[in-house]
Amino acid sequence: EAGVTQFPSHSVIEKGQTVTLRCDPISGHDNLYWYRRVMGKEIKFLLHFVKESKQDESGMPNNRFLAERTGGTYSTLKVQPAELEDSGVYFCASSHRQGVMPDTQYFGPGTRLTVL
Amino acid sequence: GESVGLHLPTLSVQEGDNSIINCAYSNSASDYFIWYKQESGKGPQFIIDIRSNMDKRQGQRVTVLLNKTVKHLSLQIAATQPGDSAVYFCAEIRRGGRRALTFGSGTRLQVQP
Numbered sequence: 001e002a003g004v005t006q007f008p009s010h011s012v013i014e015k016g017q018t019v020t021l022r023c024d025p026i027s028g029h030d031n032l033y034w035y036r037r038v039m040g041k042e043i044k045f046l047l048h049f050v051k052e053s054k055q056d057e058s059g060m061p062n063n064r065f066l067a068e069r070t071g072g073t074y075s076t077l078k079v080q081p082a083e084l085e086d087s088g089v090y091f092c093a094s095s096h097r098q099g100v101m102p103d104t105q106y107f108g109p110g111t112r113l114t115v116l
Numbered sequence: 117g118e119s120v121g122l123h124l125p126t127l128s129v130q131e132g133d134n135s136i137i138n139c140a141y142s143n144s145a146s147d148y149f150i151w152y153k154q155e156s157g158k159g160p161q162f163i164i165d166i167r168s169n170m171d172k173r174q175g176q177r178v179t180v181l182l183n184k185t186v187k188h189l190s191l192q193i194a195a196t197q198p199g200d201s202a203v204y205f206c207a208e209i210r211r212g213g214r215r216a217l218t219f220g221s222g223t224r225l226q227v228q229p
Contacts, residue, residue, distance in 0.1 A: 004159070031215065033215070033216070033217075035217070035219075042219045042220065042221050042222070043160070043205065043217075043219040044219070045216035045217060045218070048214075048215055048216060055215070056214055056215070056216060058214075058216070059216065091159050091160070093159075093217075095215070102148050102209045102215050104150075104162050104165065105150075105162070105215075105217060106162065107152075107159035107160045107161070108159050109157070109158050109159045110158075110159050
C-alpha cells in the first residue's frame with residue numbers, strides 16, 4: 001500500500017510569489033491533515049479535512065494560505081503571496097476512520113519550502 | 117534535515133542499551149497520546165499510541181508509559197539499535213472531538229555503535 005505522498009519535495013521561491021503544495025493521502029483515507037514546522041519551532045497543526053469538507057482550520061495562520069480538497073482525494077495548499085516567515089517544512093497526514101475516537105495519522109515526507 | 121535550527125535535547129546511548137525518552141504535556145484534557153519517530157528527510161513515523169484510560173502499552177521493543185498525575189509520558193526502547201537514531205516526538209490529541217495533533221519539541225536519540 002502506498003503511503004502519503006507530497007509534491008514537490010523542495011520548493012524555493014521569492015517573497016511575493018505563489019506556491020502550491022500537493023498531498024496525496026493513503027487511498028481510502030477520509031481524513032487529511034496539513035501541518036508545518038517553521039524554523040526553530042515545533043510541528044504545528046494547520047487544518048483537517050474530512051473528505052472534501054474542512055473540519056477544522058483553526059491552525060491556518062492567515063488568509064494567505066488556502067487549502068482545498070476537491071473531490072475528497074488529493075489536497076493542495078496554496079500560499080499567496082509567500083512571505084519569509086512561511087519558510088519551513090509542510091507535512092501532510094491522513095487517517096482512515098471517522099467517529100468519536102481518533103485514529104493513527106500517517107505522515108508524508110514533507111515539502112521543504114524556502115522563501116527568499 | 118528538518119531539524120536544522122531546532123535545538124533539541126539529545127540522548128546518547130550505546131547500542132544494545134535501553135533508552136528512555138521523556139515528554140511532559142500540559143493539557144489535562146488530552147486523552148490520546150502518540151510517539152512518532154522522524155529520520156532525516158522523512159516525515160514523522162508512528163511508533164506507538166496510548167489512550168488516557170491506560171497507563172502502559174507495549175509494542176515490539178517499545179513501551180509507552182503514561183502518568184496522568186504528573187502529566188508525563190515516556191517511551192522506552194529496549195536493546196537500542198543504530199537504526200533507532202532519529203528525533204522522537206510525543207504528540208497529544210485533546211478531548212472534545214478535534215483531531216489536531218499537538219506536538220512536543222522532540223528529543224534526538226543518538227545510538228553509538
